[in-house]
Amino acid sequence: MSREIHCPMGDGDLQADDDAQLLEKVRAHAAEAHPELTAEQVQEVMANGAHDSH
Numbered sequence: 001m002s003r004e005i006h007c008p009m010g011d012g013d014l015q016a017d018d019d020a021q022l023l024e025k026v027r028a029h030a031a032e033a034h035p036e037l038t039a040e041q042v043q044e045v046m047a048n049g050a051h052d053s054h
């Protein structure tokens with residue numbers, strides 16, 4: 001089972017084996033594509049958006 005998240009800014013999907021790895025990818029993506037997001041907002045994106053991939 002893997003986990004995925006759709007970027008709330010609408011520019012792509014991220015996938016990883018588990019939440020810890022997904023969070024790393026979300027952080028890396030946010031740092032590169034959405035530097036305006038705070039660490040807190042990134043956590044919120046994770047909490048609200050991560051789900052099992054299908």
Ligand SMILES: [Zn+2]
Pocket residue numbers: 007008009010011012029033034
């Ligand atoms: Zn994005």
